[in-house]
Amino acid sequence: MQQQGRDMKFSRLHGWTSDIREAARIQDNLKHFIEVKGTKKEFALIAGADTAYSKKDDAVFAAIVVMRFPELVTVDRAKAQGIATFPYQPGFHVFREGPVLLKAIQRLQVTPDVMMFDANGIAHEKGIGMASHLGLLLDMPTIGCAKKKLIGEFEEPGNNLNDFTPLLYDGDEIGRVVRTRMDVKPLVISVGHKIDLDTAFEIVTSTTRGYRLPEPMRVAHILSNKMRRKYDNRLKSGNRPNRRY
DSSP: OOOSSSEEEEEOOSSSSOHHOOOOOOHHHHGGGOOOOOOOOOOOEEEEEEEOOOSSSEEEEEEEEEEOOOOOOOOEEEEHHHHHOOOOOOTTTTHHHHHHHHHHTOOOOOSEEEEEEESSSOOOSOOOHHHHHHHHHSSSSSEESSSSSOOBOOOOOOTTTTTTEEETTTTTTEEEEEEEEESSSOOOEEEEEESOOOHHHHHHHHHHHHHHHSSHHHHOOOOOOHHHHHHHHHHHHTTOOSSOO
């Protein structure tokens, strides 16, 4: 069944659950459909996604920013807010953040060629992190661009811009750990869906502009945290904000 926003479409491959065992079953069923190769090599519209959590309650905020490459000029952005109903559990963040991210994605006016998530892709204990999971639902190229690893081992990369080392798990390269800014912690890049690791690495490193995060993700991070601060400030002042929109 296809669902359509203003321009983006995604498939409802499963319902969202708050049960960890059911969530694990869903991951086991979906992981076999992930594609770790892609035919598309040129990406004109690159999106970054980020979420933020209220410090006062269970509200979660999502922002999507689409930029034209190589200029990295914003051409579209969308926001959404929801309630996290799934318990905090490493490896299952898509069940906490996925619904509100998809709500924001539906509000985009344009369809990006590729989307980067502050999450892992196949560098995940089940081989299906949030970037891969949402890539399947969206049926589009996605990249995991996480701030920390879930599984695997790596040697610390050099301190120069774009220095990287492979992230290895059982002898296989499941991602790359790259220094996107000198003197800051590296990022973990992994395939989400419908893309290869070389292309994913090139997209991430080509969209950084002096900050740790790639520019579309950095701006999305600013937007989601701005939403969170506004919401929490209203709670602090005694005004109950709308918890969903």
